[in-house]
Amino acid sequence: MDAEYDAVVFDNDGVLTTPTDREVLVEAIHTAFETVGVTNPSDDHVRTLMGPSVDSLCILAETYDVDPQELWTAREHAAIEAQLEEIEAGRKRLYDDVASVATLKTATAIVSNNQHETIGNILEQYELDWIDAWYGREPTLKGIDRKKPTPYYLELALEALDTEDALFVGDSWVDIEAADTAGIDAAFLRRDHVEGVGLPREPTYEIESLESISGLL
Numbered sequence: 319m320d321a322e323y324d325a326v327v328f329d330n331d332g333v334l335t336t337p338t339d340r341e342v343l344v345e346a347i348h349t350a351f352e353t354v355g356v357t358n359p360s361d362d363h364v365r366t367l368m369g370p371s372v373d374s375l376c377i378l379a380e381t382y383d384v385d386p387q388e389l390w391t392a393r394e395h396a397a398i399e400a401q402l403e404e405i406e407a408g409r410k411r412l413y414d415d416v417a418s419v420a421t422l423k424t425a426t427a428i429v430s431n432n433q434h435e436t437i438g439n440i441l442e443q444y445e446l447d448w449i450d451a452w453y454g455r456e457p458t459l460k461g462i463d464r465k466k467p468t469p470y471y472l473e474l475a476l477e478a479l480d481t482e483d484a485l486f487v488g489d490s491w492v493d494i495e496a497a498d499t500a501g502i503d504a505a506f507l508r509r510d511h512v513e514g515v516g517l518p519r520e521p522t523y524e525i526e527s528l529e530s531i532s533g534l535l
C-alpha cells in the first residue's frame with residue numbers, strides 16, 4: 319500500500335467508457351443466433367450466450383446442433399458490430415474524469431473482458447493514444463476461459479509494460495480478483511452503476527472518481 323506505482327492498468331467498461339446498454343447486447347445475441355440458423359432461442363438460452371462458460375456454450379451449441387466455435391464467432395461478431403454502432407453514436411461514451419488520467423506519467427494499459435476488437439474501436443474513436451498496451455478477449459473459446467477473474471490478459475499487460483509495481487483500476491469483483499491473483503494492488507471505482515454492490519475481497523482502495531488516481535501514485 320505504500321507502493322510507488324509505475325503503471326496503471328484500467329478495466330474498460332464502467333471505468334473508461336459507460337457500460338454497453340443491456341438491450342443492445344440482447345439484440346446482438348438474437349442476431350448471432352439468427353446467423354447460425356436459430357430463429358427462436360429461449361430467453362434462457364439468450365442469457366446463456368450473453369456470458370457463457372466453455373461448458374455451457376458447448377451444451378447450448380449441442381441443443382441447436384451447431385458448432386460451438388461457429389456460434390461463439392457469430393456472438394462475438396454481432397457484439398462487436400452492435401457496440402461499434404453505440405460507440406459511433408456516442409451512446410457508449412467516455413466518462414468525463416478520463417481526462418484526469420490521460421496525462422499520468424506512469425505506463426498505462428487496458429485489460430478488458432470485452433472483445434479485443436471492441437477495445438480497439440474505443441481507442442480509435444476516442445483517440446486514447448496515451449494507452450501503452452491493451453488486451454481484450456480473443457474471439458475464440460480460449461478467450462472465454464481467459465476472461466477475468468483469470469489473470470491471463472492482465473499478466474500479459476504487466477509483462478508488456480515491464481512494470482515493477484502496477485495498480486489495477488476496475489469496477490467489478492473480477493477486476494479485484496484478477497489483480498489479487500496477479501499479485502498487484504487494486505482500486506475499486508464505485509460509480510453510480512455499482513452503488514451498493516458488495517465485494518468478496520477487500521480492494522486496496524475504493525475511489526469514486528478517476529480523479530483520485532493521481533493521488534495514489
Ligand SMILES: [Mg+2]
Binds near residue numbers: 330331332488490
Ligand atoms: Mg467493468
